[in-house]
Amino acid sequence: KNEVEQSPQNLTAQEGEFITINCSYSVGISALHWLQQHPGGGIVSLFMLSSGKKKHGRLIATINIQEKHSSLHITASHPRDSAVYICAVSPGNQFYFGTGTSLTVIP
């Protein structure tokens, strides 16, 4: 069973392009998280949201609770944005993760 589905699995973009990564989930949640994992493995939390929209620099995350869907947008993409982006949901104290979207931004 996959509580969290992400799309696309892989994404290649030219520097400067607008990027969207999608996440759909099937369980009721208290929060949704977007994580970033660079080659070499370290994971950092980008956003935690339970409604609406959040923005941090060139990154924007939105969530639609009724449709059980979230998007992560990257404006003016840069090669340093190349990483795996992971969606996670927490229906309470447990966490369920998507399998990640591998993004490559070409100069």
Next chain:
Amino acid sequence: EAQVTQNPRYLITVTGKKLTVTCSQNMNHEYMSWYRQDPGLGLRQIYYSMNVEVTDKGDVPEGYKVSRKEKRNFPLILESPSPNQTSLYFCASSRHNSPLHFGNGTRLTVT
């Protein structure tokens, strides 16, 4: 510096030899958790702890044990490791209803 520290970073062991991966955080977080990451399967939660002496199973707890005797430490114990436990392991911590802070990972190989 606020951080979650896992040790060791790399570990190669043999089937059946008990091992412990340590996790420590210096942020006074109540919530701590362990995950494994496998190609094609992504991250999966093994165990989590809401506070000292309070632990609960995640999605894939079989073959693992944890303990939370102190707030800052949350070790992961493999009493009898098997090759299917070869994986990349992450510890994370957070305040209640706050973003997760991850350790740098432990790459475990069981032969």
